[in-house]
Amino acid sequence: MQAFRAAVEADDLDAVEALLAEDVVFTSPVVFKPYRGKAITAAILRAVARVFEDFRYERAIGDPDGRDHALLFSARVGDREIGGCDFLHLDADGRIDELTVMVRPLSGAQALQAAMSAQFENIAREAREAGAASDG
Template identity: 65%
Template sequence: MKQFREAVEARDADAMRELLADDVVFTSPVAFKPYPGKAITSAILRGVLRVFTDFRYIREINDTGGRDSALVFEATVDGKRVTGCDFIHVDEEGKIDDFMVMVRPLSGAQALAAAMGAQFDQIAAEAAAEEAAKEAGR
């Protein structure tokens, strides 16, 4: 998905958020349960921006129907080099409704789990604030 790739490469968290469907489901490479919802998904993506360094996409694979994409990336987290893939599905409106990430090697996934774990209180607080703002705006 070209728009998401450009938003990530620009480190534009607002643009990334705008591409998410309200009912997006995020599946982490290091957590057992998926995370449903735009608020938590956008907060997780902001956390990822904080922990990944030297991030770059190296390949983009799209289906012929234009609804499924795989974005292969390389990054460093806590001194460990990781290779990963963002698997993205978009709904009929072109919004991301399914987002799954996989990373390798195991040592990189472990470093990512530790780094994101250290971010999780902030991630949860950001998601709660976004949900509260959404409720207040209704």
């Protein structure tokens, strides 16, 4: 999905959030249970942007007009190089309703898990604030 890729590459996290469906399901490479909802997914993606260094998409796979897309990326967390893939599924309105991330190697996934764990309080706070703002 070109709009998602462009927003991520521009570090425009508001635009990324605008592409998410309200009921998006985010499946993390380092947590067993999926996260459900736009507020928590957007907060996680903001934390990922703080954690990843030298992030770049390498290529896209999929039909540009289809509903399933794969974006292969590389990044660094501390001294660990990571290769990964964002798998996106679009709903009937063109919003992302499923986002699954895979990363490798194991040492990179472990570095990512440790870095994201350090972000947990910020993620929870941002998700609460976003949820409260959408309720009011």
